Amino acid sequence: MLIVVDVQNGFVPGGALPVARGDEVVPVVNRIATAFENVVITQDWHPPGHASFASAHAGKKPFDSTRLAYGQQVLWPDHCVQGSEDAALHRDLQLPQAQLILRKGFHPHVDSYSAFTEADRKTTTGLAGYLRQRGIRRVFVAGLATDFCVAWTALDARRLGFEAHVIEDACRAIDLDGSLSAAWKQMLARGVRRIQSGDLRIA
Numbered sequence: 001m002l003i004v005v006d007v008q009n010g011f012v013p014g015g016a017l018p019v020a021r022g023d024e025v026v027p028v029v030n031r032i033a034t035a036f037e038n039v040v041i042t043q044d045w046h047p048p049g050h051a052s053f054a055s056a057h058a059g060k061k062p063f064d065s066t067r068l069a070y071g072q073q074v075l076w077p078d079h080c081v082q083g084s085e086d087a088a089l090h091r092d093l094q095l096p097q098a099q100l101i102l103r104k105g106f107h108p109h110v111d112s113y114s115a116f117t118e119a120d121r122k123t124t125t126g127l128a129g130y131l132r133q134r135g136i137r138r139v140f141v142a143g144l145a146t147d148f149c150v151a152w153t154a155l156d157a158r159r160l161g162f163e164a165h166v167i168e169d170a171c172r173a174i175d176l177d178g179s180l181s182a183a184w185k186q187m188l189a190r191g192v193r194r195i196q197s198g199d200l201r202i203a
């Protein structure tokens, strides 16, 4: 199973929370997806005024952090608001075989970087059940951003008992205060495999 994380207008140059060279993942994802029978796409999907937006907190700026009910939360520019162009999937993404588009981050007071479990670490998206009920035990993760939604998804996959591979060259990072190296350190410590798209057998 390939999980294509948040390849949305909001996370590429020109978007509200642009990841440097985020658009470069699109052709890589299109190519590797042909090697998978099962593809799931995730979409960051926030209501206006979402708790992860700096604009929702007096005196806070984007990339500050704050304490929410469930713990520390990085605050972001308003991004990927439900139904907006910023939240739409990148127009060049070609994944007609994808069987599920999973939206996350729609609870007003809870963020969700991970495709499996929201940031309160309690609320589930249902993805683990979806995979288990289809007999899928191994996930490959690609998309944006390596150090946030990709890493949290891969770490949760491990925690929930799946084999997890992150396809490094099919991802780009935000890299906020060393977050990229911290994310890789954590992922490798928990048994996430770091691979390149060239390691996949593609017909």
Ligand code: VGL
Residues within 6 Å of the ligand: 005, 006, 011, 044, 076, 113, 144, 145, 146, 147, 148, 149, 150
């Ligand atoms: C993401 C920050 C906020 C991501 C989503 O897709 O990595 N990062 N929302």
Ligand code: ZN
Residues within 6 Å of the ligand: 044, 045, 046, 052, 079, 080, 105
């Ligand atoms: Zn978000």
